[in-house]
Amino acid sequence: MNTEPQKSGIRSALEYTGIPKSWLSKRPKLPSRNWLIFLTVTSSLTGLFIYDRQQCKKIRQEYIDKVKHLSEETPDHLSYPRKVTVYGSKWPGDEDHDQSMRYFRKYVKPILVAAAVDYEMVNGKRHGDIATRIADEVKKQRRLDLGLDSPPERSGMPPQYTWRTKEQLRQQELDGGIVIVGRPTWKEFMTGLKNGWTEPLDVVDHEEELSRELEADGRFDEPDEPMEVASVSPAQMHNSQFYASLQAKPSLPPLPLPSPSPTMDVPATITALPPILLVSFVDYVGIKLVPNMIWDWMNRRHHVRVGAEAGYRLVMANTRPINPPATKPLFSDITNPPTPETDLDFDKSMEGYFKSSLQSIPSDIERTRKKYYEQLPAKLVIARELARNVREPTSDEVKYPPPTEVELRAERMTKEKRWRKDLKGWEIVKPSQEVSWDPRFENALTVFVDPPKETESKEEPSVNDTSSS
Template sequence: RERRALAGGIVIVGRPTFKEYMAGLRRGWSEGLQKVDREEALAVLLEEDNHFDEPEPESAFEPETLGDDEPLPTKSRLPSSRPGVFNPLTMRAPEPAKQKTVTQNVDGADVPPPQRVPRQPALLLVPFTNHIGIQQVPNMIWDFFNERKKVQAGAEAGYRIVMGQTRPFVAPNASAAADTFNVADAPADKPAEDKSDLAFDVDAEAWYKSSTASLPAEIEKARKTYYDALPAKLATARALSRGEREPTKEELNAPPPTEVELRAERLKKEMRWRGDEEGWAIVRSDSPVEWDPRMEGALSVFVDPPKGEEVVGEKS
C-alpha cells in the first residue's frame, strides 16, 4: 500500500509553486487534525467588530435644568403619550447576539503531530520564469524565438519521471556528496545554509514584476474603500426593511442589497482579501521556503539517470 502511494511523483513548476507545496506540507504535518470551517471561523471573528452594530438611539428630549442642577422636564419636552412605532424610548433594546462557536470535529484533536514526516512521493523540480511587464519585452521576444529550449526542458523533465531515478532532498545545514547536489546551482549571495534544495529556482524571483510589491497596499486600499461605503449601504437597507421610507424609483428598478446580503458580501470579500494576503506572504521574494526538521529524509528529487541506462531505475 505504501509502495503504491509513493509511485509516480509530484511535479513542481516554478519557485512559487515550490513555496506553496512546502508550506502546505509543513502545515499539514504540524497542525492539528481538527476539521475547521474557515468560512464559519471568519464569520465569528467578523462579528466582533462594529461595522454592523446598531447606532445608539438618541434621546427624544433634552431636560432643562434648574439652578441646583435638578432636571425638570417640561410639557413640550415630554415624550408623546402615543407611542410611535420607531420611538427610541419605546423600542426594545436589541438582544445581545449569542456567541457562536466554530464547529469543529473533535476526532483526532488529541493526536500529536508525528516526530518524523512520513516518506513523500518524489519531487520533479522544473524551473520556470514568467516574464511580465514592459521592461521584460526583450526577454519575451527572445523566448518566443527560442521555444525549443522550453520544449527540451519539458522533455527532459518527463524523461526523469519515466526513468524514476531519484536522490535524497538536500535539507538546510545538511552535508551532501558532490554527486547528489551541486552547490553551484545555489546563488552565491546566499548563506551556506541556503545552498540546499530550498534554493530551487531562486533566480526567477529577480524577474518578479516590481508592482507586485504593492499588492498588500492595494488590498488594504480596496478594504478601506469598501468599509467607507458600507455605512450608507447599511443605513439604506435598514430603512427600507423597517419601512421608515419608501424606495426611490432607482431603488425600485435596482433594489439595493439587504443587510443579510451585505453581511454575506463582506464575508466573501474578507475571505478573498485574507486569502490573497496569506498567499502573497508565502510566495513573495523575501519570504523563505518553509521548512521543518522533521521533513528531513522524507523527500526525494528526480534526477537524470546515468548515461546508457535504458530501463527504469529503482528509486533510491
C-alpha cells in the same frame, strides 16, 4: 546600320499576345535599398522561426522514441499504470492562473503520454490554494492513520471485485511522483506540507470562526440613538417590526474550547512521500519584459528540451534524497560565509522577474478594505430604511434595488475571506520569504534526477531494435 538586338522566338511570339514591348525589354535589377533591408530582415526572422520549430519537433520526437517502448509492454491485466500528481500555482502578477499548467501540457506531458504515465493536474487559482490543499490532505491522511476518521465506504462494484489493500494503494502512490512547476508552486507545496505535519488535527470550521469574528466587531450593530418614527403609520410600524425580525441575525453561541487530545502532538517522523520532479518555469509579465517575451517566442526549443528532459527523468525513475539546507554556523550573520545551493533554492533566480509593484499588495488590500468600510454605514442606512418602510424608495432604487442587510453581510464575508486569503498567499510566495523546511523532511523527500549514462546507452539499442522490427 541597324543595331537593334535580334529578337528571340519567344519574345517575338509574346509581342503578338498584346504584352507591351516595354515589359519585354525590361531587364531585372536589384531591389532598392529599403526593399533589400525589408527582405533581409523578414527572411532572416522567418528562417529562424522555421528552424526553431523544426528543432522543437526533432527534440520532442527524440525523447518520445526513448520512452515509447515502455508503453508497448504488456502488463498484467490487474496492474495499474503509474500516476503522478502535477501541481501548478498562479504566477504572481499574472491574472491567468493556468500558465504553469499550460507549460506542463505543452512541454512535459508529451513524454509522459508516450511512456503511458497517467497524471492528475491540480491548479491553484489564487495564491495559497496549493498550500491549503496540501495541508488538508496531509491532515486527512493523519486522521485516517490514527483511526480518528473512518475510511470511505467501498460500494458500487460487483461482489466479486477484488479491492486493493491499503499497502497496495500506498505502493502505487510511491511508484508515481509529484511534479512541481515553478518556484511559487514549490513554496506553496512545502508550506502546505509543513503545516499539515505541524498543525493540530482538530476539525475547525474556518468560515464559522470568521463569521463569529466579524459578528463581534460591531460593524452591523444598530445605532444607539432612537430612530425617528413620528411620521410612521401603524401599518408601516407593523411592517418594519416584521422586516426587522427577518433581518436580525440570531446571536451565535460562543465557540467551545478545544479539549486537549493526543492528536495535538506533532509526530516525530514523517512517512515517505512520492519522489518530486522540479520543473523550471518563468512567466514574463510586464512591458519591461517584452524583449524577453520576443526572445522566448523565437527560442521555444530550449523549453522543449527542458520539459522533455524533466519528463524523461520522471519516466526513468532515478531518485536521490533531497538536499536539505545546511545549518548556519555560529556568527554567520557577521562573517556572511557563502552558503551552498540546495534543492530549496530551486528556480530562485526566477523571482527576479516578479513585477516590482507586487510589493504593494498588502498596502493595496488595506487601502481597499478601508474604503469599503467607509462606504458600508451609508449602505446599511439605506438597506434598513427601505426594509422598515421609513421612506419610499427613489426611482433609481426602484430600477436598481440596493443590497439588503443580509446581502451586505454576505458580501462582507466574501470580501474578508478573499482579502485574508490573498494576504496569506502573498506571504508564502513573496521573494523575501524562504521555502518552508522541517528537519523531518530530510528522510521523507526524494527528488528525480537524470539517469546514469550507462542506462541511456542500454535503452537506445532497444529502441532502435523496436523501430527496425
